[in-house]
Amino acid sequence: MKNMLAMIVMLSGLTLASQAQDLPISQIMIEGESWELIAEGYQFTEGPAVNAEGEIYFTDVPASKIYKVSLDGEVSLFSDQANKTAGLMFGADGMLYGTSIGGKAIVKFDKQGTPTAIAEGVDCNDLVVLADGNVFFTDHVNGKVWNVSPKRELKEVAAEIAFPNGLIAWPDQKQLVVADMRGKHLWNFVIAADGSLKHKQPYSTMQLPVGKTESGADGMAVDQIGRLYVCTELGVQVFDTQGRLSGTLSKPQQAFLSNVTFGGTEMNYLYATSQDKVFRRKLNTTGIRYTK
Amino acid sequence: MKLLNRSTLLMPVILLLSIAGLACGQSAYEYGPNSQRQEGVPQGKVSQYRWENSNVFPGTERDYWIYVPAQYDASKPTCVMVFNDGGGYVRDNGHSRVPIVFDNLIHQGKMPVTIGVFVNPGVIPAEQSGGKPRRNRSFEYDSLGDLYARFLIEELLPEVGKQYNLTDKAEGRAICGLSSGGICAFTAAWERPQYFSKVVSYIGSFTNIRGGHVYPAVIRKTEKKPIRVFLQEGNTDLDNLFGNWPLANEQMAAALKYAGYDYQFVMGTEGHSGRHGGTILPEILEWLWRDHPNNPAASK
Numbered sequence: 001m002k003n004m005l006a007m008i009v010m011l012s013g014l015t016l017a018s019q020a021q022d023l024p025i026s027q028i029m030i031e032g033e034s035w036e037l038i039a040e041g042y043q044f045t046e047g048p049a050v051n052a053e054g055e056i057y058f059t060d061v062p063a064s065k066i067y068k069v070s071l072d073g074e075v076s077l078f079s080d081q082a083n084k085t086a087g088l089m090f091g092a093d094g095m096l097y098g099t100s101i102g103g104k105a106i107v108k109f110d111k112q113g114t115p116t117a118i119a120e121g122v123d124c125n126d127l128v129v130l131a132d133g134n135v136f137f138t139d140h141v142n143g144k145v146w147n148v149s150p151k152r153e154l155k156e157v158a159a160e161i162a163f164p165n166g167l168i169a170w171p172d173q174k175q176l177v178v179a180d181m182r183g184k185h186l187w188n189f190v191i192a193a194d195g196s197l198k199h200k201q202p203y204s205t206m207q208l209p210v211g212k213t214e215s216g217a218d219g220m221a222v223d224q225i226g227r228l229y230v231c232t233e234l235g236v237q238v239f240d241t242q243g244r245l246s247g248t249l250s251k252p253q254q255a256f257l258s259n260v261t262f263g264g265t266e267m268n269y270l271y272a273t274s275q276d277k278v279f280r281r282k283l284n285t286t287g288i289r290y291t292k
Numbered sequence: 293m294k295l296l297n298r299s300t301l302l303m304p305v306i307l308l309l310s311i312a313g314l315a316c317g318q319s320a321y322e323y324g325p326n327s328q329r330q331e332g333v334p335q336g337k338v339s340q341y342r343w344e345n346s347n348v349f350p351g352t353e354r355d356y357w358i359y360v361p362a363q364y365d366a367s368k369p370t371c372v373m374v375f376n377d378g379g380g381y382v383r384d385n386g387h388s389r390v391p392i393v394f395d396n397l398i399h400q401g402k403m404p405v406t407i408g409v410f411v412n413p414g415v416i417p418a419e420q421s422g423g424k425p426r427r428n429r430s431f432e433y434d435s436l437g438d439l440y441a442r443f444l445i446e447e448l449l450p451e452v453g454k455q456y457n458l459t460d461k462a463e464g465r466a467i468c469g470l471s472s473g474g475i476c477a478f479t480a481a482w483e484r485p486q487y488f489s490k491v492v493s494y495i496g497s498f499t500n501i502r503g504g505h506v507y508p509a510v511i512r513k514t515e516k517k518p519i520r521v522f523l524q525e526g527n528t529d530l531d532n533l534f535g536n537w538p539l540a541n542e543q544m545a546a547a548l549k550y551a552g553y554d555y556q557f558v559m560g561t562e563g564h565s566g567r568h569g570g571t572i573l574p575e576i577l578e579w580l581w582r583d584h585p586n587n588p589a590a591s592k
Contacts, residue, residue, distance in 0.1 A: 024533035174423025188426060190351065192419040199351030199416050203431055205502060226424075242430040244501055247533060 023227060023240040025247035028283045035252035035272070035279040039067070039075045045273035046219070047088035047126070049096065050263040050289065056271050057096060058278055059085050064102065066113065069278070071265060079113025087126035087137070087219075087259075092291055099124035099137055106137055106148055119148045126166050126219060126259075130173045131292045134195045138164035138178060145178055147195040157197040161187055166259065168220040168228065171288050177203075179217035179230050184208055186217070186230065186239065203243040209233050219259025221270065223285045229270065231257040236272070252279035262287020320560065321567050326396045326574035327389050333399045334362035336408075338382060338391055343451070348443040352414025352428050357382045358452060359391050359408035361398050366457050371406040371464040371586060373490075374444060374480075376433065376473030378410025380566065387470075387566030388573050397574060401588030403581040404464070407456055411448060413473075433472035434502035438483040440476055445487055462518070466490035466580060470566045472497045475504045478521065482507075485517040490580050494524045494569025495562075498544050499535030508540075508547035521548055521555040522576050524569040526562035537564070 039045075042060040049057045056069040059082055066079040066088070084102030091097055096109040097118075104122055107115035123141035130136075133150030136157070145158035145167070158164075162182035169176050169191070176189045176197060185202035192198055206215040216233030223229070226241040229249075236249040236257070251257045255275040263271050267286040272279045329335075337360050344353045357378055364370060375381040381390045390408055397403040413429035432440050444467075452458065459465065467488050469477040474496030481488035499505050525541035538559065545557035556579060560568040569576070583590050 022532050022534070026533075170424065172418070172423050174418040174420050175426060190416060190419050190423075190426065198419060199426075201350070201416070201426070201431070203426065205435075242427055244430050244434070244534075 023225075023238075023246045025238050025249065028223075028227070028238070028285045029249075030282055030284050033282045035281045037252075037277060038069060038073065038271070038280050039278040040276055042276050042278075044258070044275060045278055046086045046258045047098065048219075048259055048261040048263070048271045048273050048278070049088035049090055050261055050267070050271075050287070051090050051096075052094060052289070054263050054265040054267060056261070056263040056278075056280075057088055057090075058271075058273055059088060059098070061086050061101070066096075066098075066109070069271075079109060079115070081113060081115055083107075083115070085115075087124070089127055089129045090289070091129040091133070092131040092289075093133075097127060097129045097135060099127050101125070106135060118152050119146075119154045122146065122154070125164070128167055128169050128176070129290070130169060130191075131290045132173075134191075136167060136169075136176055136195075138167050140164055140181070145176075145189075145197065147197075149195050155195070157195065158187075158189060158200060165218050166220040166230065168222045169290065171222060171224065171226050173290055177220065177228060179206075179220055180215065181217050182214050184213070184215050186228065186243070188243070204228070204239045204245070206230065206232055206237050207234055207245060207248065216256075218257065219261075219273075221260045221262055221287060223262065223283075223287050225285070227285065229260050231260055231272070233257075236260060236270070249281075252281075253277065321562065321571040323389070323571050324574060326400075327393055327571065329384075329392055330396055330399075333395050335395050336361040336364075336391055336398075343448060346414065346443060346447055348439055348447060349414050349428060349432060351416040351426075353417060354412045354414045355379060356412065356448065357408075357410040358456070359394060359410070360456065361394060361405050361407070363398055363405045364407065364456070365405070368405075369457055369459040369461075369464070371404045371466075371581075371584065372449065372452070372458050373406050373408055373466040373468060374449075374477075374488075375408065375410045376467070376469030376476050377412065377429075377471075379412050380470075381468070382408070382410040387570035389570065390573070393573050393577065397577055402574075402578050403589070404584045404586030406466075406581075407452070407458065409449065409452055411444075430472060430501065433469070433476035434497065434504060436479060436503050436506075441480040441484040441487070444480060445484060462486055462489040463584060464586070466492065468492035470494035470496070470569060471564065472501065474498075475507075478507070479504075481519045481521075482517065485519050489518055489520060491519055491521045492524075492569075492576055492580060493522070494566055495526060495529055495537060495564055496523060496541060496544070497534070497537070498540040499530075499537060501534045505535055505540060508543035511544075511547040511551050511553075514551070516551050516553065519553065520580065521553060522580060523548075523555065523557045524560065524572065524576075525558070526560045526564075526568055528561060528563045530564050
């Protein structure tokens with residue numbers, strides 16, 4: 001009997017150990033919580049970004065405007081000089097960076113919402129800004145990824161991705177993940193100290209809509225433990241730290257889902273931009289900001 | 293017919309052993325004499341190596357071990373068996389104690405003289421300090437397709453072949469693994485049946501980690517391949533977001549049966565562990581190698 005008990009304890013221990021590796025989306029969903037509407041009436045929302053306070057900024061790309069959502073949900077205009085900026089992210093310096101498609105430039109906004117280029121003459125889509133000042137951005141026109149170093153040197157760091165769109169770094173900022181909108185893969189890269197990328201690998205495979213060969217993947221977010229959140233045609237596909245699909249959160253509305261980011265004072269709300277609207281939902285996990 | 297008889301013979305023996313173990317108040321699965329060092333049995337040699345220049349899995353690094361039986365004769369093409377998650381299989385106190393089992397069975401003439409290659413999954417280290425490595429196990433093991441088979445066939449086994457005289461015949465090559473390593477072993481043989489003819493899977497992850505749940509359906513609709521398969525599973529195994537392991541293995545067994553494969557399926561009572569598979573490894577190997585020309589038992 002004692003042995004049987006020991007065996008049961010051992011078995012349950014084994015089961016727990018193996019479950020610890022598994023990250024089903026049930027772990028992050030909260031009973032009764034779903035998408036809630038935050039803002040509406042825009043042409044094409046994109047680039048949700050979180051500042052140090054947990055406030056969210058987003059762009060209305062065709063209108064070339066950037067808006068701020070305060071912690072109490074108030075929406076105000078931050079910049080009307082966005083020149084079709086699509087991707088946004090705050091740097092560790094507290095400044096907002098963006099990809100200006102209209103200006104063909106990577107820009108940094110001052111507190112008044114005036115942009116200054118840190119790289120010019122580029123085709124760009126989305127970006128990440130690491131704590132060490134390295135900026136990576138996708139170039140869907142040429143199927144490439146570029147790096148802008150802290151000294152503002154521009155170099156190509158990856159190529160041959162059909163339509164590189166969203167991108168995000170692991171919480172340790174030593175690994176970059178790029179979503180291919182026209183394909184089915186998330187491409188992983190090891191980030192070298194000089195900002196170059198190594199060991200490209202189709203580490204994760206997204207689920208595709210029935211009958212399609214394209215994921216429609218766009219913006220990405222990452223949480224504290226390294227789960228990846230990818231906007232796709234099917235919804236927000238969530239991947240675990242071993243690159244395995246954990247599951248898919250449904251889309252906030254039947255429209256194009258462009259991007260997600262974590263925000264709020266606790267960083268436990270996932271904000272989503274979708275066509276004319278901005279949504280959020282509370283999750284049982286927290287996002288991160290890249291800090292040193 | 294002969295194969296079917298073998299299958300039906302092995303099952304009751306394994307069940308009986310299990311019940312005997314339980315009656316003694318021990319774990320359901322205990323190691324038999326062939327999994328323990330026996331006096332007078334010549335011991336093979338295990339050496340450890342590292343592989344850091346894979347082209348199939350760029351950037352990966354991994355340990356691997358080679359077991360060479362005492363009876364190895366460099367003038368004779370020798371059978372080879374690959375073990376995924378090799379570090380767990382090669383240890384004398386691991387779940388399977390492969391070098392001990394090989395020593396005993398080869399000495400008794402119950403399996404051919406066989407070189408063991410024990411391979412760990414790859415890891416892609418970070419370039420900068422403080423970075424986490426990219427663990428490649430799920431990518432290598434759970435993905436369908438021929439990448440892992442190519443890694444073994446084009447890279448690792450040729451490297452082993454520089455040192456040892458390995459057979460060039462599929463009948464002399466086997467591959468074994470557990471969990472994701474189990475489906476990986478099947479995938480390697482499925483993709484390259486002209487290279488690997490024998491598969492052993494413990495608690496195989498024929499579930500939807502990266503699409504492997506489709507195998508039962510695919511097996512039923514694909515012309516039979518020359519692969520022999522042993523599947524071990526436990527009825528308290530995982531049931532999670534990827535699937536239900538006992539049901540998935542039942543489906544695999546049913547599909548292999550339907551498609552006319554030479555297979556064995558043993559459902560035990562363990563959960564997601566290598567214990568049951570490890571304790572019956574001697575019986576599995578006898579079944580797996582039973583008709584190989586180099587196996588003394590085959591000619592009896």
